[in-house]
Amino acid sequence: MRKLQFYLGLALVGLVVSAALVSLVWTPYDPLQVVPADRLLGPSPAHPFGTDGFGIDIASRLLVGARYCLLVGIVSVTLAALVGVPLGILAGQVGGWVSEVVMRLTDIVYALPALLLAILLAAIFGGSTLTAMAAIGVATVPAFARTARAGTLQVMAADYVLAARACGTRGVALAARHIWPNIAALAGVQASIGFAMAILAEAALGYLGLGTPRPTPTWGTMLRDSQEFLFTAPLQALWPGLAIAVAVLGFNLLGDGIRDLTDPRLREAS
Amino acid sequence: MLAVEHLTVAFGRRPPAVRDISFAIPEGGRLGIIGASGSGKSVTALAIMGLLPEYARVGGSVKLGGAELVGLPDHEYSKLRGDALTMVFQEPMTALDPTMRVGRQIAEAYRLHAQGSKARDEVLRVLAAVGMPDPARVADSYPHELSGGQRQRALTAMAVINRPGLVVFDEPTTALDMLVQAQVLEMIDGLLRATGASCLFISHDIAVVAQLCAHILVMQDGQAVEQGETGQLLRAPRHPYTQALVAAARKGAVRG
Ligand SMILES: Nc1ncnc2c1ncn2[C@@H]1O[C@H](COP(=O)(O)OP(=O)(O)O)[C@@H](O)[C@H]1O
Ligand SMILES: [Mg+2]
Numbered sequence: 001m002r003k004l005q006f007y008l009g010l011a012l013v014g015l016v017v018s019a020a021l022v023s024l025v026w027t028p029y030d031p032l033q034v035v036p037a038d039r040l041l042g043p044s045p046a047h048p049f050g051t052d053g054f055g056i057d058i059a060s061r062l063l064v065g066a067r068y069c070l071l072v073g074i075v076s077v078t079l080a081a082l083v084g085v086p087l088g089i090l091a092g093q094v095g096g097w098v099s100e101v102v103m104r105l106t107d108i109v110y111a112l113p114a115l116l117l118a119i120l121l122a123a124i125f126g127g128s129t130l131t132a133m134a135a136i137g138v139a140t141v142p143a144f145a146r147t148a149r150a151g152t153l154q155v156m157a158a159d160y161v162l163a164a165r166a167c168g169t170r171g172v173a174l175a176a177r178h179i180w181p182n183i184a185a186l187a188g189v190q191a192s193i194g195f196a197m198a199i200l201a202e203a204a205l206g207y208l209g210l211g212t213p214r215p216t217p218t219w220g221t222m223l224r225d226s227q228e229f230l231f232t233a234p235l236q237a238l239w240p241g242l243a244i245a246v247a248v249l250g251f252n253l254l255g256d257g258i259r260d261l262t263d264p265r266l267r268e269a270s
Numbered sequence: 271m272l273a274v275e276h277l278t279v280a281f282g283r284r285p286p287a288v289r290d291i292s293f294a295i296p297e298g299g300r301l302g303i304i305g306a307s308g309s310g311k312s313v314t315a316l317a318i319m320g321l322l323p324e325y326a327r328v329g330g331s332v333k334l335g336g337a338e339l340v341g342l343p344d345h346e347y348s349k350l351r352g353d354a355l356t357m358v359f360q361e362p363m364t365a366l367d368p369t370m371r372v373g374r375q376i377a378e379a380y381r382l383h384a385q386g387s388k389a390r391d392e393v394l395r396v397l398a399a400v401g402m403p404d405p406a407r408v409a410d411s412y413p414h415e416l417s418g419g420q421r422q423r424a425l426t427a428m429a430v431i432n433r434p435g436l437v438v439f440d441e442p443t444t445a446l447d448m449l450v451q452a453q454v455l456e457m458i459d460g461l462l463r464a465t466g467a468s469c470l471f472i473s474h475d476i477a478v479v480a481q482l483c484a485h486i487l488v489m490q491d492g493q494a495v496e497q498g499e500t501g502q503l504l505r506a507p508r509h510p511y512t513q514a515l516v517a518a519a520r521k522g523a524v525r526g
Contacts, residue, residue, distance in 0.1 A: 170348040
């Protein structure tokens with residue numbers, strides 16, 4: 001049952017990754033080419049998902065959209081992990097006022113929604129893939145910091161850390177050799193769940209016109225463009241919505257799967 | 271060498287887990303602490319090592335070679351740990367990092383205090399010194415690939431690789447079965463003899479402590495109820511709790 005969850009997640013994520021990879025070398029049609037004569041076609045052998053309001057092949061746009069979805073996910077989650085995990089380890093390892101400061105800072109960022117941050121960045125720099133990634137990344141830092149801190153507190157109380165400290169290990173060496181390897185699986189779970197959140201956030205930003213600008217196809221902007229035809233061509237909204245759902249579900253299942261398959265102790269910490 | 275005076279440790283608002291404990295261990299001396307589970311033995315050991323959690327309040331004095339350790343900041347303390355004093359933990363199952371090869375863990379302890387020398391050779395030497403039959407194989411193993419006795423030997427190797435002056439053993443044989451326990455005790459005895467290190471040996475088993483230590487301190491509910499020379503204490507225990515312990519050990523010895 002647990003394995004099933006993991007493999008289903010892996011399959012869905014694999015689907016999104018394959019779509020992104022395929023789009024790098026091949027798409028059925030040019031995802032930017034406007035063909036006024038082909039507006040709003042329904043599914044057919046020539047266009048399996050139909051065409052959009054500009055007459056562009058939806059399948060091609062979905063494939064390219066997968067690329068942006070993964071790009072934003074990878075960059076924002078990596079950014080968040082690179083900042084959040086060391087902060088969380090620091091807070092958990094050193095404790096005292098250091099922990100207080102780190103946790104209060106993450107509380108502040110946590111209270112600030114990614115959306116607000118994205119609006120702010122978009123207002124200053126103009127909405128782009130970069131501002132979307134930055135906003136989502138910063139907003140995801142607290143989740144990593146908290147997870148890493150919880151894991152670190154647990155590991156710090158473990159006998160093997162006390163034994164290592166009894167031999168003189170401390171500071172960065174303790175963090176790198178004993179704490180990080182023992183919370184890495186926990187961070188992996190968080191990364192997978194963070195990825196799912198990032199995909200949702202990216203879609204939301206695209207939908208609001210705060211992310212990657214037109215004409216680059218992203219699932220969020222596709223959803224936004226479909227709105228116009230919600231009653232006349234409802235399938236327009238279905239496809240990008242389905243793609244987002246598949247990706248989000250995939251990464252969530254993968255995260256849960258990793259958690260369940262790795263050490264049972266991790267389930268308590270997260 | 272080690273002088274503990276009026277050591278008191280309290281967690282939060284609860285009554286102190288260790289109250290007003292005093293003892294001394296001379297150069298090369300061995301003191302055994304016995305007491306029931308929860309009597310404060312491990313807390314005493316961790317207080318000496320400076321490894322108590324930050325919410326523990328420690329009072330009194332712990333002096334090593336004349337230098338006060340209570341209140342020492344962790345970065346100062348950690349220079350002493352592994353070098354001047356060290357500790358071997360009770361649970362061989364949990365005291366080795368599951369993500370790290372045994373040899374690397376022992377080498378890490380070595381490198382912290384020795385520069386430029388070949389850590390691998392030293393690791394193999396110390397693994398042989400703790401009676402490990404196949405040091406090279408053990409060094410390349412992960413903890414879960416070793417037996418309980420092997421792990422306890424590896425832990426001991428990690429602790430003594432820098433020849434610390436004082437070794438604290440916290441129930442090192444409690445988790446092992448009888449035969450392995452006897453072998454490990456013998457190994458510890460030989461090791462201490464060879465290095466001339468002082469030792470604080472904690473156990474709930476008076477027979478184990480008597481075998482290894484010249485002096486014994488008996489703890490009950492966080493307090494030292496009796497301490498003295500081993501033979502004296504076994505022959506004429508004064509405190510009722512010690513009397514009960516000695517009587518129980520006699521019965522066990524007769525039956526066993
Ligand atoms: N980290 C801790 N936080 C709170 N209480 C503790 C902690 N460690 C030990 N204690 C308490 O101190 C008492 C003595 O524990 P310990 O020294 O581990 O006993 P033992 O003699 O079995 O080694 C126990 O009541 C235990 O609950
Ligand atoms: Mg104990």
